[in-house]
Amino acid sequence: MKLLAGRMKNLGSENAFKVGDDIRRAEQAGMKVIRFNLGEPDFNSADFINQVAVDHIHRGNSHYCPPAGIESLRRAVAKQISETRGIEIHPDHVVVTVGAKPPIGYALMSYVNAGDEVIYPSPGFPIYESWITYLGAKAVPLHLDEKKGFSFTADELEKLITRKTKLIFINSPSNPTGGVLAEEELAKIAQVIRKKCDENVRVYSDEVYEHIIFDGLKHHSIISQRGMQDRTVLVSGHSKSFAMTGWRLGYAILPTLEEAAIFKNLNINNFSCTPPFIQEAGREAIENPSSTETVRRMVHEFQQRRDYVIDALNSIEGISCANPKGAFYAFPNIKGVCENLGAIEKYKKLPKSISPRTSPATLFQKFLLYRHGVATMDRRSFGQIGSKGKHFIRISMATDIDSLKLGIVQLEKASKDRDGFAKFVKEAKHLY
Numbered sequence: 001m002k003l004l005a006g007r008m009k010n011l012g013s014e015n016a017f018k019v020g021d022d023i024r025r026a027e028q029a030g031m032k033v034i035r036f037n038l039g040e041p042d043f044n045s046a047d048f049i050n051q052v053a054v055d056h057i058h059r060g061n062s063h064y065c066p067p068a069g070i071e072s073l074r075r076a077v078a079k080q081i082s083e084t085r086g087i088e089i090h091p092d093h094v095v096v097t098v099g100a101k102p103p104i105g106y107a108l109m110s111y112v113n114a115g116d117e118v119i120y121p122s123p124g125f126p127i128y129e130s131w132i133t134y135l136g137a138k139a140v141p142l143h144l145d146e147k148k149g150f151s152f153t154a155d156e157l158e159k160l161i162t163r164k165t166k167l168i169f170i171n172s173p174s175n176p177t178g179g180v181l182a183e184e185e186l187a188k189i190a191q192v193i194r195k196k197c198d199e200n201v202r203v204y205s206d207e208v209y210e211h212i213i214f215d216g217l218k219h220h221s222i223i224s225q226r227g228m229q230d231r232t233v234l235v236s237g238h239s240k241s242f243a244m245t246g247w248r249l250g251y252a253i254l255p256t257l258e259e260a261a262i263f264k265n266l267n268i269n270n271f272s273c274t275p276p277f278i279q280e281a282g283r284e285a286i287e288n289p290s291s292t293e294t295v296r297r298m299v300h301e302f303q304q305r306r307d308y309v310i311d312a313l314n315s316i317e318g319i320s321c322a323n324p325k326g327a328f329y330a331f332p333n334i335k336g337v338c339e340n341l342g343a344i345e346k347y348k349k350l351p352k353s354i355s356p357r358t359s360p361a362t363l364f365q366k367f368l369l370y371r372h373g374v375a376t377m378d379r380r381s382f383g384q385i386g387s388k389g390k391h392f393i394r395i396s397m398a399t400d401i402d403s404l405k406l407g408i409v410q411l412e413k414a415s416k417d418r419d420g421f422a423k424f425v426k427e428a429k430h431l432y
């Protein structure tokens with residue numbers, strides 16, 4: 001009898017939480033590590049938000065509360081989303097969750113049977129692919145092209161839709177690419193979905209980076225398109241916009257009350273409710289007018305760093321980097337570096353026991369960390385299916401500008417360190 005259920009081998013993960021072990025090992029070996037791996041703002045939540053949580057704890061608001069979320073937060077979310085998306089959302093369609101991550105699994109469990117097809121962006125947030133494979137659904141990656149600013153067109157999506165398609169993930173602004181879908185493209189995507197999909201196919205619109213958008217662009221959501229409110233599960237949250245990652249606060253907006261009841265029941269089955277004092281603080285973040293300026297300052301800082309980082313990356317031989325329009329990540333193409341260092345050749349010569357678990361970009365990412373002290377994420381961390389032959393790393397710009405400058409100097413050194421790389425691969429200690 002086997003200890004684990006067969007499906008456990010199909011559950012993926014989020015390497016952003018695993019790279020910490022590598023960093024610790026590199027630091028134990030004496031390396032000073034600059035962290036370009038972080039998927040969270042390097043700002044703290046605002047005092048006016050923190051104070052509300054503290055006050056509520058002192059007042060004894062630390063018990064169970066309604067599983068779908070407290071009424072005042074659901075009302076605040078419904079009002080904000082209604083105003084910004086130009087639609088009417090009733091608070092009863094809002095379900096509060098511990099972060100914006102649980103709705104991913106909820107949507108897959110609620111809508112998708114084994115064998116159904118699920119379309120999702122690749123590179124994309126790895127938890128989509130993880131849940132899809134875990135539940136035995138068919139993963140259909142929608143490959144994002146750097147030449148199009150990591151956006152995708154309605155035509156590309158249309159080619160992937162079949163009669164078995166049940167759920168379509170979109171994520172704008174995108175992790176890890178910073179790509180942003182323009183309103184005109186969203187209109188065409190909505191048209192394709194209306195034309196090609198049964199009314200029971202759901203679009204999962206992951207909008208957690210909605211406030212982090214550059215160059216004066218405006219965030220647009222597919223839910224605003226004609227007929228799409230009835231088909232869209234809109235998910236957002238406080239982690240990125242209000243620098244509240246550790247608070248664990250997010251929400252889903254469901255097309256029907258029946259679906260909202262299912263998400264609420266999944267909350268009950270998992271964690272009962274999101275802590276009430278956290279929800280009160282989250283309500284404050286949405287309603288307090290000071291938030292506008294706090295978010296504006298953070299986004300301005302990210303944009304300044306973006307301007308520096310993208311120029312600096314593009315000046316390194318072997319690297320090209322599209323200009324991210326949102327979120328706080330750069331996603332440089334490092335194919336030239338992999339070629340210069342001989343990473344592609346070395347990867348091909350790895351034993352079969354190792355090669356499926358790594359890639360040329362992974363070898364470079366490990367080398368960069370263990371020998372040059374810069375922690376990044378490799379392409380494989382953002383969807384593995386169909387990632388072969390794609391050579392990218394993700395650089396988080398949620399790091400102060402001095403560290404960014406220092407890290408990019410190290411990155412350039414690593415990109416030229418052919419001998420060091422050969423030695424690193426030969427030692428074969430950290431290849432995946």
Ligand code: PLP
Pocket residue numbers: 039098099100101102125171174175206208237238239240245248249250
């Ligand atoms: N969706 C995307 C695209 C993300 O990048 C993240 C976090 O990195 C999440 C969802 C999960 O957000 P949270 O930390 O609020 O659960």
